[in-house]
Amino acid sequence: MHSTAASQTRETYTDETVFAAALDYFGGDDLAARVWMNKYALKDSQGRLYERTPDDMHRRIARELARIEARYPKPMSEAEIYGLIKDFRYLVPQGSPMAGIGNPFQIASLSNCFVIGTEGQSDSYGAIMKIDQEQVQLMKRRGGVGHDLSHIRPKGSPVKNSALTSTGLVPFMERYSSSTREVAQDGRRGALMLTVSIQHPDALDFINAKLETGKITGANISVRIDDAFMEAVEHDREYVQQFPVGSDQPAVERTVRAREIWEIIVHNAWQSAEPGVLFWDTIIRESVPDCYADLGFKTISTNPCGEIPLCPYDSCRLLAINLLSYVQDPFTPQARFDFELFRTHVGAAQRVMDDIIDLELEKVEAILGKIGADPETEETKRVERRLWEEIRKKALEGRRTGIGITAEGDMLAALGLRYGSDEGTAFSVEVHKNLALAAYGASVKTARERGAFPLFDAEREKNNPFITRLKEADEKLYYEMLEYGRRNIALLTIAPTGTTSLMTQTTSGIEPVFLPVYKRRRKVNPSDKGVRIDYTDEVGDSWEEYTVFHHQFRVWMAAHGYDPAGEYSPEEIVEMVAASPYHNATSNDVDWVQKVRLQGAVQQWVDHSISVTINLPNDVPEELVGLLYLQAWKSGCKGVTVYRDGSRSGVLVSDTPSKEEKEGETLTAFPLKRPEVLEADVVRFQNNKDKWIAFIGLIDGQPYEIFTGLADDEDGILLPRWVEKGLIIKHRMEGQPSRYDFQFQNKQGYKTTIEGLSHKFNPEYWNYAKLISGTLRHGMPIPKVVELIQSLHLDSEQINTWKNGVVRALKKYIKDGTEVKGQTCENCKGHNLVFQEGCLTCRDCGSSKCG
Structure with a gap:
């Protein structure tokens, strides 16, 4: 349906109405409600909303999947599909399918991710720029x-x-x-x-x-x-x-x-x-x-x-299965995992994923139709058209899917098993073995009804280690695959569930593993896994404040005679947590080598790969990282990533600032006397039509002073564009003001010096630069310096434009994740703003402003 016609036949809702309804749906979790509204609720290009809650979204998805099912023998009904996905309880389509299935307003792929490449000799600017264009063409349609x-x-x-x-x-x-x-x-x-x-x-x-x-x-x-x-x-x-x-x-x-x-x-x-x-x-x-x-x-x-x-031009749609939902009588001595129901739902999930491939092919046809209708010349559109034709070809030939899991840590806790223990690892492997056998069995059954993927050849696969493993575990499945083929070339993965986990945690218990139970957790991206829980931290006056952060802990409380809505002291909560299955199962408690072995053991039953991060405390030695990488290789892992607490801003950070400092407010311990030589960054920016250059003197990587002047001008600062680093050298001359020179090393290795940076300034700019340098040298935090500069009301448009360029130059030094107070997101009007790579980024809706 054309988007204009579609918008005329659907009921629309205001932002306020949708947010209120979604807030109620998510049990008061305003962040989950806002993320769903901004990222996944059906909307048109004018921002008009057509869904009030995720239930509307789930009905939209079920309706489209049932339409595809009707093409094939023994179709699942819309009601059956809806029962599987409603309330995020069992099957959870990931971001791109949630946003795109049944969406007539957006011409976008349902694939979450793609790989691109050029066959044959491709070491040329032509090949490099072709890949560059293909990358952009995919990203504009929401693909990684x-x-x-x-x-x-x-x-x-x-x-x-x-x-x-x-x-x-x-x-x-x-x-x-x-x-x-x-x-x-x-x-x-x-x-x-x-x-x-x-x-x-x-x-x-x-x-x-x-x-x-x-x-x-x-x-x-x-x-x-x-x-x-x-x-x-x-x-x-x-x-x-x-x-x-x-x-x-x-x-x-x-x-x-x-x-x-x-x-x-x-x-x-x-x-x-x-x-x-x-x-x-x-x-x-x-x-x-x-x-x-x-x-x-x-x-x-x-x-x-x-x-x-x-492979090049292949892609994958993702869906997660909520393992916690298959635990009967969770957090009790009678807790058990319903393997029969689990295997039944895995079979349905694989069938649904195959339906989503058909929906993706429809989306690709729509994209190709749009390209054909675009007014550009055929030569301009050639790369984009060929890209989507290749993607269509790979989807048809391989019909690749990506079923994974979520809430594994909560599943183990609900069964009374500790994550990382030998018992917990053995149970996880059994779950993933059942998942692999059920998914491959469903793909064989679907091939019998719908046909195998066109390239299927059992002879080619007979010595593959994964296929051999399936044969050893279930010979009947293997011989049926020889007879009927398989519908999908590869089926399984474990992907990070990101904002999907955020939205599902308050409705069905799906959430990142081991979410902390205290209020400061909001400072860390809710999709992070294994973040340390500091149970001795202040947790506030009432348990009600923490319900959105750890729904499953409340389930455990109710199962053990506690009132989840009651008020408890920090000491009482610490005591309860120590008695729960989450105790000794956080990222800092788990034996890291054991976690790597768990990943390797589970990897034996995942035909693609596993996105798992080993989260380490800040004080671990480098040797441990090497040991973990080596163990990962020996354990059969396909890949591994390590995050040490604080090693990269905004990725994994401890939630509790030290008593000596608060995040974003630390005074830099600069020396009282300026060193004669400072390392310096070179930053270029535009001031109206003039090109300017800034030299930022650094101590321990933090801005200490700033010089700016005209670039590429006979009266300005002449500097090759490739120069990005150098030294600022202070010369003290008796009876005269100090002189500041910039020195860099040219491509032949010789030192080149530009004398008298300060003399390159218009005096008015020089005075403002001295003011800014003064605030830097006295330790004012960079966000406060930026705020101060932005608040200056200067006399001319030109100097105000220069001021904005200085702000952009300094923003790159603001630590990622630094919170911004007193400003509102221009997109969603929220207040949950942080700096990320120098840009003002909204955590609620994801929009970013770098100006």
């Missing part, structure tokens, strides 16, 4: 994107253009990162994964690329590590890097000490939570789709969260 850079020539390689030699990987990492940030403006989604093989000669540059603050902020990065490298690390042997990667006749070879590179990977992961590692030989060896590599299904990279290794 991954692609691999191993095809790009290493730094210093000869090229047949005016540059003569290649720049290597890092500049292209910056290009792709910038494209992500560009398309993500105004709240639009853009998530990117960049990968490279450890065999590539520039792998170390890739590993170090994000260490510099503000660089490549629009991408996650992971290294594809092969078994040969890991064995070289383990035995302290040399390792040969080469280009082309994997070639029998490489043009470039370089011998390195594997352990030296390994130590850098470990250090960077310990320090800044990246890069992640992908154990590539394990991924390829276990991959069922790679049995069809020669037919276009060769895995080359993963999606941004790492749980879906994909």
Whole structure:
């Protein structure tokens, strides 16, 4: 239905009406209500809302799935489907399917994630820019994107253009990162994964690329590590890097000490939570789709969260199954897991996922129709059209799905099992084994009714380790698959459930594992998993304040004779928590090596991959990170990421500020006397039509002073555009004012000095710069400095524009996650604002303003 016609035939609701209804639906959780309203409720391009609560959304989804079911034998009814998804109780379609299924107002894909790439020789600007455009085209339709850079020539390689030699990987990492940030403006989604093989000669540059603050902020990065490298690390042997990667006749070879590179990977992961590692030989060896590599299904990279290794132009829709809902008599001695109901629902989930592929194909046709109707020339539209044609082809040929789970930690707690214990691990493995067998059984049954995926060939798959495992566990299933084929090329994953978990926690108990029970939890992204619970923290006056943060703890209270709505002292709550199954099961309590072994054991029953983060306290040594990575490889994990508390702002942070400081209000301990030499960042900005440049002197990475002046002008500051770092040197001259010079190292390694920064200023600008530098030097927090500058009402439009440029230059130094008081989101009018990578970001609706 055309969006205009659709809007004329539907009832609309005001924001106030929808928010009130959603707030009631979510039991008073205003954040969940607002996120659902802004991200998933049906709306048109004018922002008119057509759904009051998630129940309307679930009926919309059930209606569309039933329409697809009617095409096939033995269809499920709309009522059956609705019963499975209502209240987020059993089956939970993830973000893109929730927002897009049955949505006539938005031309967007239902896929959560994609991988792109170019076959054959692709080390050219043409190929690089083609990938750049494809990345943007997918992100504008709400998709996360991954692609691999191993095809790009290493730094210093000869090229047949005016540059003569290649720049290597890092500049292209910056290009792709910038494209992500560009398309993500105004709240639009853009998530990117960049990968490279450890065999590539520039792998170390890739590993170090994000260490510099503000660089490549629009991408996650992971290294594809092969078994040969890991064995070289383990035995302290040399390792040969080469280009082309994997070639029998490489043009470039370089011998390195594997352990030296390994130590850098470990250090960077310990320090800044990246890069992640992908154990590539394990991924390829276990991959069922790679049995069809020669037919276009060769895995080359993963999606941004790492749980879906994909071939170029393949994509995946995601759905989670709420494990907690299958626990009967939870939190009691009689608690048990209903495996029969679970297996029945897994079968239904796999059928639903196959229906969603048909819905996705309809969406792709709509996208192609829009491209055809766009007024641009065919040449302009060629890349976008070809992209979606390739995506349609892969969806038809493979019919890939992505069923996962959520609430595993709560399931174990409800059964009286501790997460990370031997008993808990054994039970988790049994659940995932049942999930794999039920899903593959359903795919075989669907193939019998609807036909197998077109490329299915049992002979190709007969030696695949995952398929062999299925055969050993259920021979009847295996031989039925030989007879009827399978409907889907690959089926299973474990993905982070993100905002879906936030919305489901108050309706059915689905939530991030081990949510803290105290009010300060709001400062951490609700999708984080395994965040430490500090039970000795002040928890407030009444339990009512915490119901939205830990619904399942209230269930445990009721099962053990406590009144969930009662008032309790902090000491009483601490005592209750210590008696609950959540005790000793937080991220800091779990044996981290045991968690890695759990991931490896579960991975045996997941045909794609698992997005799991090992969360560590701040004081762990680097050696532990290396040990965990090594154990992950040996345990059969396909990938692993480590976050150390505080290693990356806004990812995993302790909720309790120390007594000496409050978040965002710490006074920097600058020396009383200015050092003669300061490290400096160079920031360029526009002031009306003039180009300006700012030199920001730093102490311990924090702004201490700022100089600004005209750039690219005969009376201004002449500086090559590639210069981003240098030194500000103070010269004291007897009887004269001090002079400040800027010094940088040119490309030949020689020092170049620009004398007299202060003399490059218009006196009025110089006076304001001295005011700003004074506030910095005396330790005023950067957010307060920005607020002060923004509040200045200066005399001319030109100097006000200059002021805005200085604000933009300083914002990059504000710690991610810093809360903003007294401002309102322009999009949703909420007040839950934080700084993220220098941009003002709304936690409620996700919109971002970087100006």
